[in-house]
Amino acid sequence: MNGKQTDSHIRLDGVYKQYQSGAERLTILQDVTLSVDYGTTVGITGESGSGKSTLLNLISGLDVPSSGSVYCDGHHVSHASETDLTEYRRSSVGLVYQFHYLLRDFTALENVTLPGRVAGMDVHAARERARRLLHRVGLQDREDHEPSRLSGGERQRVALARALMNSPRLLLADEPTGNLDENNSRTVEALMFELVEEVGATLLLVTHDQDLAQRCARTLKLSHGRVETA
Ligand SMILES: Nc1ncnc2c1ncn2[C@@H]1O[C@H](COP(=O)(O)OP(=O)(O)OP(=O)(O)O)[C@@H](O)[C@H]1O
Ligand SMILES: [Mg+2]
Numbered sequence: 001m002n003g004k005q006t007d008s009h010i011r012l013d014g015v016y017k018q019y020q021s022g023a024e025r026l027t028i029l030q031d032v033t034l035s036v037d038y039g040t041t042v043g044i045t046g047e048s049g050s051g052k053s054t055l056l057n058l059i060s061g062l063d064v065p066s067s068g069s070v071y072c073d074g075h076h077v078s079h080a081s082e083t084d085l086t087e088y089r090r091s092s093v094g095l096v097y098q099f100h101y102l103l104r105d106f107t108a109l110e111n112v113t114l115p116g117r118v119a120g121m122d123v124h125a126a127r128e129r130a131r132r133l134l135h136r137v138g139l140q141d142r143e144d145h146e147p148s149r150l151s152g153g154e155r156q157r158v159a160l161a162r163a164l165m166n167s168p169r170l171l172l173a174d175e176p177t178g179n180l181d182e183n184n185s186r187t188v189e190a191l192m193f194e195l196v197e198e199v200g201a202t203l204l205l206v207t208h209d210q211d212l213a214q215r216c217a218r219t220l221k222l223s224h225g226r227v228e229t230a
Contacts, residue, residue, distance in 0.1 A: 043213030046222030153184030
């Protein structure tokens with residue numbers, strides 16, 4: 001899926017997202033045009049329902065725009081086949097959401113290892129990398145714990161480690177600490193910024209916390225379907 005190549009990591013061109021709701025047509029994103037350079041951290045804010053998660057879903061290829069184009073890392077994401085999208089998501093994108101979606105019957109180590117195995121990594125190499133990542137997020141003593149035997153902050157740290165397993169060039173974080181207390185939020189946030197900087201990844205971070213958004217190099221606000229510089 002070698003779509004139009006761009007120098008930017010992410011580019012949206014005239015993107016609309018609309019939903020039909022009974023007789024009414026809801027316009028969630030309206031003619032959004034946006035470029036994000038490689039290695040940039042971007043904080044995204046906006047009222048509930050303003051389309052923040054929709055925007056991330058369009059970039060990760062989980063959703064398609066009503067019209068317009070989405071490019072990411074040289075891929076024409078909005079017009080890719082399902083097979084190409086699976087490969088793109090596996091190799092280029094890490095996702096961390098408000099609710100961690102860890103597999104509940106798998107240990108922390110297994111959860112982190114899995115994306116590596118799915119991507120074709122050798123079992124030993126995948127385990128080693130997963131171990132290093134768990135160590136990096138301070139959970140070397142929790143490898144064998146299933147999610148039910150981890151605290152909320154620990155689960156989010158496992159989710160962060162899992163998102164970084166395949167060294168994605170892009171980390172999409174949708175209120176990754178929205179579910180945590182103040183202390184745990186700070187720990188997970190600090191780790192996220194540290195790890196993103198270490199590998200020079202691009203970060204798109206959706207948050208209701210203005211201070212957190214301000215820690216990013218760039219801040220955007222979604223309002224009435226449009227993206228404004230915050
Ligand atoms: N499948 C759908 N059908 C109709 N409307 C939808 C659908 N999915 C989302 N919407 C609407 O799109 C709007 C944007 O949703 P989105 O999840 O992107 O908001 P958000 O900015 O992430 O909000 P929050 O801060 O509450 O997470 C909402 O008003 C929602 O009701
Ligand atoms: Mg949302």
